[in-house]
Amino acid sequence: MGREEQVEEREVLDSIFPEEITANLQSTNPKLLPTSTDINETEYRVSVLLDLPLDEEDTNEPPTVILHVRYPDAYPDEAPMLDLSPAQNAAPHPLFSVANDKDTLLSGLEDTIQENLGMAMVFTLVTTLKENAEQLILDRRAAKAREHEEVLLAAEREENKKFHGTPVTRETFIKWRESFMKEMEDERIRQEEERLAELKKARVKEEKKLTGKQLWERGLVGKVDEGDDEEGGLAEGVESLKVTT
Template sequence: MDHKEEQEQELEVLKSIYPDEFEEISEGEFRIRLEPEEQDSITPLTLALHIKYTPTYPEEVPEISIETIDGSIDTDEHEKLYSGLMNVAQDSLGMAMVFTLSSLLKDLLTSFVVEREEKRKKEEEDKIKKQIEAEQAKFQGTKVTIASFLEWKENFEKELEEKEKATKSLAIIKKEEAKKSKPTGRQLFEQDESLAKSDMTYMEEGDVTVDVSLFEREDMSDDDDDDTSFLTLS
C-alpha cells in the first residue's frame, strides 16, 4: 500500500470518529476541533488540531499546528502542547498517528482546564483566608512587647505635651484678645451717647445740677472739726 492509500484510509476513519469535529480544508489538509472532558464554565477553552499530510506520510511527521477556537492559551501552554505532540509523532513514525495525536491533545487540554480551575479555587481560598485573618486581627490587636510599649509611651507623652502647649498658647492668645477688645466703663459711656442723655430725661426744667465734689469737701471739713474738738476736750 502506497502513502496515498494509507492517507485516504486514515481520513475515512477520522471522519467516522469525529463526524462533527472533523473539517476538511483541502486535499490532505484538515483540522479536528477538540474540547476538554469537562469544560470550564467561566473561560471555555476549545482547540483544533491542524494537520497537513506530507507526500511520504506516515513515514515522516505531518505538518502540525494548534489553533485556538474558544478562549486562549499562553505561550508556555502552547509550547507544552506542541512539544508533547511532536514527541508522540516521532515515536509513531511508520503508522497512522492522527488519532493518537488528537487524543493526546484532548487529554492535555483537559489537564489545562483542571489546573486552571484548581488555581482559581486556590486564589479564592487565599483571598477569603486573608479576609478572615484581617477580621480576626481587629479583635486580637497587636502583640505588645517591652520595646513596643516603651515606644508607645514615649510617643504618647510627646503628643500629650504638645497638646498641653497648644492649649496654653490658645488660652493666652484668647486672654490677650479679650483684654484688647474689652472696653472700659468710660469708653462705653463715651461711645454710647444715649447713656449721657438718659439721665437728662428725668430732670425737669429748673433743676440744679449738683456738684458731688462740694459734698466731699464739706464732709472732710466736718471730720476736721470733730478731730479738733476731740483734742480740745482732752
C-alpha cells in the first residue's frame, strides 16, 4: 500500500512541477534548473527557488534550495528522509547559506511531518521549506536594516551632543555653585590686592613730597613780608626747589 501511494504522489508532483524530469543539475542559473529530478523510484530531488520581495539593499539573485526526498517502505505512514543542498555553481547569497541554515530549515519541517503522517506530504513540505527559507532571509534583512538604522541614530545622537549642555541635577548644581563661589572669592581677593597695592603706591608718592615745615627748616623758603602775597612768596621759593629721591 505504501508503494502505491508513493507512485500516486509522484504523479501529482509531476503535474504540479511540470518541468521535464532529468538528472542534470549543473546549470549555473537557478531559474533554469528542473523543478524535480528523479534519482530512482523512491528517491528524487526538488529544486526550490525562493521568491523574495525587491529590496534596495539586497540586489542578489534569490537562492535556490535542493530538497532531497527518499521514501522509506512505509511512507507515508513513516516520515520521508530529507536532506538539503545548494544549487550547484550558484552564486553565494550574503543572507543565506544552505550549509549553515540546513539544520534550522530541516527542524522547521518536523511539525509539518508529524501533522501529515499517513498522507502524501512532499508538496506541503516543499511549501513549508520555501516559506521558512524566505522568512529567514527577510528576518535577516530586517535585522540588518535595524543595525544600519541604529548606526545612523548613534551618529545623530553624537552630533546633537554639540548643541546640548550638561543636564542640571542637584549634584551638578552644587558642583557648579562651589566652583562659582571660589571663582568669585578669588576675584575679590585679586581686586583687594590691587586696591592695597594702589594705596601703597600712592602713600609712597605722598611721602616723597616735602611739607612746608620741612621746606622752612631746610632754608628753602625765605621770609615772607607782610605786604607780600604769602602764596606768591611760597611759590617763588618752591619754583627753585628740586627734590631728589
